[in-house]
Amino acid sequence: MARLTEAALDTAELAGKHLVLGLSGGIACYKIAELTRLLVKAGATVQIVMTEAATQFITPVTMQALSGRPVYTSQWDARIANNMAHIDLSREADAIVIAPASTDFIAKLAHGNCDDLLSTLCVARDCPLLVVPAMNRQMWQNPATQRNVAQLRADGVQVLGPDSGAQACGEVGDGRMLEPSATFEAICAFFQPKILQGRRVLITAGPTFEPLDPVRGITNRSSGKMGFALARAAAQAGADVHLVAGPVALETPWGVYREDVQTAQQMHDAVLHATADTDIFIAVAAVADWRVDHASEHKIKKTADHAMPTFTFIENPDILATVARLPNPPYCVGFAAESGNLEVHGEEKRARKNVPLLIGNLGPLTFGLDDNEVVLFEASGITRLPRADKKLLARLLIAEIAKRAPRGGSLLS
Numbered sequence: 001m002a003r004l005t006e007a008a009l010d011t012a013e014l015a016g017k018h019l020v021l022g023l024s025g026g027i028a029c030y031k032i033a034e035l036t037r038l039l040v041k042a043g044a045t046v047q048i049v050m051t052e053a054a055t056q057f058i059t060p061v062t063m064q065a066l067s068g069r070p071v072y073t074s075q076w077d078a079r080i081a082n083n084m085a086h087i088d089l090s091r092e093a094d095a096i097v098i099a100p101a102s103t104d105f106i107a108k109l110a111h112g113n114c115d116d117l118l119s120t121l122c123v124a125r126d127c128p129l130l131v132v133p134a135m136n137r138q139m140w141q142n143p144a145t146q147r148n149v150a151q152l153r154a155d156g157v158q159v160l161g162p163d164s165g166a167q168a169c170g171e172v173g174d175g176r177m178l179e180p181s182a183t184f185e186a187i188c189a190f191f192q193p194k195i196l197q198g199r200r201v202l203i204t205a206g207p208t209f210e211p212l213d214p215v216r217g218i219t220n221r222s223s224g225k226m227g228f229a230l231a232r233a234a235a236q237a238g239a240d241v242h243l244v245a246g247p248v249a250l251e252t253p254w255g256v257y258r259e260d261v262q263t264a265q266q267m268h269d270a271v272l273h274a275t276a277d278t279d280i281f282i283a284v285a286a287v288a289d290w291r292v293d294h295a296s297e298h299k300i301k302k303t304a305d306h307a308m309p310t311f312t313f314i315e316n317p318d319i320l321a322t323v324a325r326l327p328n329p330p331y332c333v334g335f336a337a338e339s340g341n342l343e344v345h346g347e348e349k350r351a352r353k354n355v356p357l358l359i360g361n362l363g364p365l366t367f368g369l370d371d372n373e374v375v376l377f378e379a380s381g382i383t384r385l386p387r388a389d390k391k392l393l394a395r396l397l398i399a400e401i402a403k404r405a406p407r408g409g410s411l412l413s
């Protein structure tokens with residue numbers, strides 16, 4: 001199988017998807033330039049349709065340049081051969097996304113009004129509809145708006161956001177449009193099969209940091225990319241995801257609850273605190289095996305006689321083995337990075353940690369890289385997956401885990 005790089009997966013993520021991206025009037029129209037760029041970069045074809053009000057905030061010329069397709073703004077546009085733009089534009093679409101969705105446009109949708117091209121397209125569609133609200137906080141909180149949004153949800157429309165925070169009008173509250181990257185992530189998630197719907201997944205990721213003194217410590221080269229990619233893939237598959245992360249410089253994946261920790265002991269405590277609410281536990285973190293017995297309270301200084309500092313190490317708790325030993329454990333998945341003889345060490349480690357599934361990395365050199373090659377160890381034998389970009393691999397692994405994890409959560413239930 002061909003090797004997929006990060007760039008290749010980015011290109012492939014929405015490949016083959018055709019979206020109608022409808023802009024209604026609002027200052028958040030500026031965010032749609034970036035959203036369009038992200039969608040096009042991910043391989044989607046994007047057909048822009050704008051209301052008259054939207055053209056006051058961003059020009060059709062800009063949107064045409066970014067989408068690479070003609071932009072439609074009027075239901076009387078004669079460019080479509082049979083003059084049926086309101087029907088034809090959505091017929092090939094996998095979804096219509098309204099972003100930004102203004103208060104007025106949401107009201108129109110809730111009542112099935114169609115007095116312009118975009119609202120008519122929505123009423124005449126035969127594909128899913130996603131709306132991304134953007135408005136002042138009072139307009140969002142208005143009972144009429146809340147009724148209209150509830151009606152849209154009841155009609156099966158996906159409502160993405162809104163966000164909370166500073167608004168263009170200077171006020172602060174709910175109603176901001178999601179950022180372009182968050183909207184993009186929500187659209188990608190919408191297209192993924194919900195194979196983990198209703199399941200609660202707990203993931204550890206990244207390295208741990210064990211202090212020697214206030215400025216030094218022991219850590220390792222884990223970047224956290226694999227664990228974060230698994231958290232993203234699990235959330236896209238519909239799971240409720242709790243990510244316990246060691247010190248890494250990565251963005252929290254869309255829809256994931258993240259808890260940051262530093263040391264192995266903190267990671268252990270955070271995980272043990274969360275396991276009762278967990279169906280599937282995936283231990284991806286590269287946990288430090290040892291810590292210094294008493295880290296120095298003050299910075300350790302060099303001495304005049306050049307004496308080397310000495311440290312006493314004690315073993316850190318094995319988080320995965322501890323969870324797997326619980327009386328009613330979640331379905332436990334371990335990872336193993338070995339520098340050699342993976343087939344022997346992988347199965348030995350799986351049996352020793354008493355977990356049903358262990359994923360073996362082919363070599364520690366995968367640390368920090370964007371792709372990876374893994375082997376699945378189970379009591380029944382070994383399965384090899386092809387080398388792939390970590391995001392794509394994460395999706396393949398989540399599919400393998402979803403097939404194996406018993407419904408109802410615990411192995412014993």
Ligand code: CTP
Pocket residue numbers: 204264283284285286287288289316317318319320321333334335336337349
């Ligand atoms: N793990 C853990 N807690 C630890 C050590 C490891 O939860 N204190 C988990 C890792 O997250 C991984 C699996 O156990 O899922 C295997 O980790 P690895 O570092 O490969 O194995 P170790 O148990 O540390 O064994 P060794 O370093 O001797 O190979």
